[in-house]
Amino acid sequence: MSAYLIGNIIFAVVWISFFFIFPISQKRKMQIVGSLTLLPFALLDIWFQPDYWHPPILIKAIEPLSLETVIYCFTAGGIVAAVGSFFISNKMTEIKWSKVLDFFIFSLGLFAIFTLGKISNAMNNLNFAFLIIFIFIFLVKPRQNYKAIYPAIIFAAFTILAINLARLFYPNFVEEYWNLSNLWPTFLNTPTEEIFFAAVLGALWSVLPQYIFKGETK
Numbered sequence: 001m002s003a004y005l006i007g008n009i010i011f012a013v014v015w016i017s018f019f020f021i022f023p024i025s026q027k028r029k030m031q032i033v034g035s036l037t038l039l040p041f042a043l044l045d046i047w048f049q050p051d052y053w054h055p056p057i058l059i060k061a062i063e064p065l066s067l068e069t070v071i072y073c074f075t076a077g078g079i080v081a082a083v084g085s086f087f088i089s090n091k092m093t094e095i096k097w098s099k100v101l102d103f104f105i106f107s108l109g110l111f112a113i114f115t116l117g118k119i120s121n122a123m124n125n126l127n128f129a130f131l132i133i134f135i136f137i138f139l140v141k142p143r144q145n146y147k148a149i150y151p152a153i154i155f156a157a158f159t160i161l162a163i164n165l166a167r168l169f170y171p172n173f174v175e176e177y178w179n180l181s182n183l184w185p186t187f188l189n190t191p192t193e194e195i196f197f198a199a200v201l202g203a204l205w206s207v208l209p210q211y212i213f214k215g216e217t218k
Contacts, residue, residue, distance in 0.1 A: 002056040003170040004177065007162065008068050011075040018082050027085055033095075034081020034205050035074045037212075040104065042073040044126060047115060052122045052193075055177040077205060080155060084206025087147040099212045107133055121182050123193040127200050134204040137211050148203040155202035156195050163190045 019031060042065070049064040057066045110129035119125055138145040166173060167189060174180075174189065184192040 002058075002068075003166045003173045004055040004068050005058055007166065008071040008075065011079065012071060015075040015078050018079060022082065027082055030085045030209060031078040031082040033209065033212075034084075035078035037081075037100075037103070037208065038073045038077025038201075038205070039070070040073075041107075041126070042070045044111070044122070045069045048122045051179060051182055053178045076201070080151065080202050080205040081209070083154065084148070084151040084202065085209075087150045088144065088206050088210075095213055103133065103208070103212060121193065123197060124184075127193065127196045130197075130200045130204050134200060134207065137204070137207045141210070145207050148206040151202035151206045152199040153202075156199040159194050159198040160188050160190045163194070164188065 015031070015035070019028060022028070022031075045066055046064050055066075055068070057063050057068065059067050107126075107129050110132060111126050114120065114125035114128055115122065119128065134148070138148070163174065174186070174191065178191050180186070180191070186192060187195060
């Protein structure tokens with residue numbers, strides 16, 4: 001069984017645990033919204049393989065899309081949003097669908113521009129798109145949104161730890177899964193793009209609810 005599949009099974013267990021450990025309706029809603037907001041980005045795997053990486057895929061019939069990436073995006077989005085809610089409390093009421101549409105248009109549009117412009121590899125192009133959107137939301141309420149640095153640090157550190165723990169059982173999986181010749185130099189045995197993604201995801205998914213929901217933040 002591949003490290004990618006095992007990792008996503010662990011993410012699924014954590015997602016389910018979070019859902020039942022924190023029975024507060026607002027946090028559950030935050031978790032579900034975070035999952036559904038990141039889920040569509042699983043389709044970008046078409047552009048990630050094989051230039052960025054080429055992990056083993058469970059169902060070959062849907063390659064280059066992968067069930068593992070769908071599970072990852074759903075579970076990671078929910079986990080990050082739930083953890084972020086402990087640092088930035090959002091009172092979510094009515095969803096603003098126009099803002100949701102704006103988010104997808106801007107993030108995918110920026111990704112497309114960076115990809116067509118060959119700014120970097122696929123992951124960094126998505127990272128840059130998310131980073132620009134985070135900066136935009138951050139500047140609206142900087143005194144509150146600076147707290148997003150905490151989940152950003154948590155998930156960046158978690159990514160480094162998780163990949164290094166996985167290397168104990170799959171010693172060469174970074175070299176086998178990632179196309180390192182197209183990437184930035186690794187940091188602490190971890191692809192730097194993955195650390196970058198974890199940090200920007202932790203930051204953006206903590207402040208995104210205040211953008212897409214009507215309600216107050218504190």
